[in-house]
Amino acid sequence: MTERPCTKTELRRAMAELLEALIKMPQVRIKNPDYMRSVFEEVIDGNSQKLQVISDFDQTLTKDHEDGERCLTTFGIFHSTPQLPDGYCEQSEVLYHKYHPMEVHPDLSVEEKTPYMVQWYKDSEQLLVGADVSKENLKNHIYSSKTIFRDGSRDIFDALKKAGVPVLVFSAGVGDVVRHALEKHHMLLDNVRIISNFLNWDSESGKLAGFQGDMIHVFNKNQRAVAAHEEYFSLLANRPNVILMGDNEGDAAMGHGVQNPKAMIKIGFLYHHAKERLEKFMDMFDIVLIDDQTMDVPKYILNYVIGKQNFN
Incomplete structure (x- = not known):
């Protein structure tokens, strides 16, 4: 498929094709295919004009491991x-x-x-x-330093920029590291916003004085954490469709700030204790990827939503 579907028939065909392809991928787990069928249809129909992307940073945009x-x-x-x-x-x-x-x-x-x-x-x-x-x-x-981004992360950022889709990087890590790492890899584009723990320096001594504001940890990426950023979500009130990506149970709540959400695709990257945590992950994420160090699945989905031409 090289272009987005236009008619209802094309839309249903694209949705079925996408779901069938994902289910066949060995690293993919989808708990409720029927539910995803309706979500895919809504997100594909809304295209780039109604889409926003929310992503964690560590082990989501970046890899969890490489060469052991x-x-x-x-x-x-x-x-x-x-x-x-x-x-x-x-x-x-x-x-x-x-x-x-x-x-x-x-x-x-x-x-x-x-x-x-x-x-x-x-x-x-x-x-x-x-x-x-x-x-x-x-x-x-x-x-x-060597920040090892997931294979395809930059391709996705470039395509989302080209399609005019806003990207929120929501990280419980060190915001200054997130910002400079994205900057270094030419991924801090003007459609990218960061919510994270930014360092605070003492104005007199120039030494570190802790973090700015309330700490964001892996399990409070919810309404409380996004309250200070309500203006950002207000500006995106006309973008009710969301692709959300994370690697922790708490990341599933990153979309709580989205105003009037319509359709949300939650993608969870699962690594450690995968067998024991899979059921819990499948309760929280629509699509679970087991030990996948690439952006192949999000990219495959985005091909249908924003069009393959944005990846050229």
Whole structure:
């Protein structure tokens, strides 16, 4: 298919073709194909004019692993900044091994996990307060670090820009790392907005003073977290269709700020404890991709929504 469907017959044919192709992909799980059939029809019919995209950053736009090695998250890149004080990395590693198992624990609910995440972020913030890391130091470090984006991430960003589709990158990571990583890879386009945890510097000493505003963690990407960004969603009130992408249960709530939502396709990337977490993921996401390090599925869907010509 090279162009978007125009007639109702073409629309139904495209929707059926898309769903059939996805179901046949070995990494794809769809709990309710009948529901997705109606959602696909609505989103395809609405085309780029009614679409907005909301995506997590770590392990969503970026890879989870490559060549058997875990890829650095935004916090991982920040933690490797040379100007951080002695002992910082070791203390940060202790926090990771203490709290990360709670984040991915297959038997804990979001409500049970949340207090651990809140404390993890508080402890992490305390570690960085007073660190003598300038904005320029951090930017240079991010530019020299290796951010490994998922295969096809830039293609999707370029196509969405070409089609005039707004993109919200909603990250519980370090916003400064998100911004500079996107900038470095020519993905910080004028249709891209970032909601994340941005660092705060003391105006007198120039040292780090923590994060700006309330912390965003992996399980509060909901109405509370987007309240401060209501103006953004108000501007997009005429875009009721959403493609949402994330790798954590909490990411499924990133669309809570969307005004008058009509059709939403939630795509979840699943890695760790996949067998144990699959059922929970399928309850929260419409399409679950198991250990997929590419953007092939989102790109395939977007071909039908915005047209394949936008990927040329």
